[in-house]
Amino acid sequence: xxxxxxxxxxxxxxxxxxxxxxxxxxxxxxxxxxxxxxxxxxxxxxxxxxxxxxxxxxxxxxxxxxxxxxxxxxxxxxxxxxxxxxxxxxxxxxxxxxxxxxxxxxxxxxxxxxxxxxxxxxxxxxxxxxxxxxxxxxxxxxxxxxxxxxxxxxxxxxxxxxxxxxxxxxxxxxxxxxxxxxxxxxxxxxxxxxxxxxxxxxxxxxxxxxxxxxxxxxxxxxxxxxxxxxxxxxxxxxxxxxxxxxxxxxxxxxxxxxxxxxxxxxxxxxxxxxxxxxxxxxxxxxxxxxxxxxxxxxxxxxxxxxxxxxxxxxxxxxxxxxxxxxxxxxxxxxxxxxxxxxxxxxxxxxxxxxxxxxxxxxxxxxxxxxxxxxxxxxxxxxxxxxxxxxxxxxxx
Numbered sequence: 001x002x003x004x005x006x007x008x009x010x011x012x013x014x015x016x017x018x019x020x021x022x023x024x025x026x027x028x029x030x031x032x033x034x035x036x037x038x039x040x041x042x043x044x045x046x047x048x049x050x051x052x053x054x055x056x057x058x059x060x061x062x063x064x065x066x067x068x069x070x071x072x073x074x075x076x077x078x079x080x081x082x083x084x085x086x087x088x089x090x091x092x093x094x095x096x097x098x099x100x101x102x103x104x105x106x107x108x109x110x111x112x113x114x115x116x117x118x119x120x121x122x123x124x125x126x127x128x129x130x131x132x133x134x135x136x137x138x139x140x141x142x143x144x145x146x147x148x149x150x151x152x153x154x155x156x157x158x159x160x161x162x163x164x165x166x167x168x169x170x171x172x173x174x175x176x177x178x179x180x181x182x183x184x185x186x187x188x189x190x191x192x193x194x195x196x197x198x199x200x201x202x203x204x205x206x207x208x209x210x211x212x213x214x215x216x217x218x219x220x221x222x223x224x225x226x227x228x229x230x231x232x233x234x235x236x237x238x239x240x241x242x243x244x245x246x247x248x249x250x251x252x253x254x255x256x257x258x259x260x261x262x263x264x265x266x267x268x269x270x271x272x273x274x275x276x277x278x279x280x281x282x283x284x285x286x287x288x289x290x291x292x293x294x295x296x297x298x299x300x301x302x303x304x305x306x307x308x309x310x311x312x313x314x315x316x317x318x319x320x321x322x323x324x325x326x327x328x329x330x331x332x333x334x335x336x337x338x339x340x341x342x343x344x345x346x347x348x349x350x351x352x353x354x355x356x357x358x359x360x361x362x363x364x365x366x367x368x369x370x371x372x373x374x375x376x377x378x379x380x381x382x383x384x385x386x387x388x389x390x391x392x393x394x395x396x
Contacts, residue, residue: 145203
């Protein structure tokens with residue numbers, strides 16, 4: 001099935017979220033951080049594309065599978081209601097076909113627009129070994145080397161642990177996700193894990209620069225160098241080299257299996273964590289569970305030239321698709337991160353504040369976090385809050 005590309009217009013203006021901006025500060029959930037308006041989100045390395053067509057931005061939108069299409073429809077609904085100056089170029093990727101035409105069309109659209117918002121694309125393990133993960137192809141083709149997620153406790157969500165505030169930096173382009181596998185003899189499969197010095201130094205430096213920019217005090221490298229002495233040993237060595245250039249930030253390291261135990265025992269000990277690809281997948285899912293689940297945490301993928309925003313844990317949620325019960329929080333927060341990246345700070349703050357008020361004060365929750373609200377009821381509550389603050393809106 002060929003990709004469809006359609007331009008769906010969004011409308012004109014609102015205010016920001018993953019950092020509700022106040023003067024020169026940004027409030028990330030409960031934490032106030034310094035913001036530099038002349039720099040992009042995080043390290044300032046990725047320069048967002050300038051606005052076009054009278055101050056409007058064009059963003060690639062990939063609906064994905066499962067709950068992705070309905071959640072992204074709600075994002076478009078909130079943007080349209082709030083008059084956000086963003087137009088979406090929608091590109092559908094069919095995960096059921098083996099050809100790569102759809103994902104190549106999506107990659108071309110992102111190269112054209114510079115920014116994307118996406119739902120997760122299902123990767124079926126039952127398909128032929130030659131069929132590569134569409135999500136992985138997108139990240140490697142665009143060299144989106146840094147996956148960033150911020151796991152933070154929300155006061156309105158009941159969880160076992162409180163006061164969690166962890167930033168996870170995951171190397172996004174190599175490691176066990178190199179897609180290099182072969183059957184050397186019948187019944188013996190070799191799967192290659194690729195660790196390179198250049199990419200390890202790059203992600204380590206990203207983590208330390210991000211920690212410094214956000215006023216963080218500690219960076220922990222997660223590894224398994226006691227067993228994989230060459231591969232993970234190289235990654236750990238690169239982290240140590242980079243750490244020597246940041247004397248103001250404490251550096252330590254932890255073996256991955258101990259890391260997961262420590263996370264579920266005392267997650268408050270962690271600040272910024274940096275790790276290779278597969279460990280990042282595991283640790284980010286654990287951390288999302290600690291703060292309430294996959295429906296709450298947004299994520300971002302940054303490269304030198306492009307940025308792609310999505311939910312942090314990359315779940316398709318097929319079992320709850322089209323039932324109006326999916327939690328829209330993570331996808332809406334991801335869209336706010338995207339607005340911050342585009343320097344539409346006021347719009348991001350307005351939507352973000354409405355989301356967090358609905359979550360923490362109104363406490364209208366979906367079933368995944370113990371509530372009885374539907375997806376559409378949560379979205380309507382968010383839009384009512386935006387309206388109550390006198391923002392420029394269109395009619396409901």
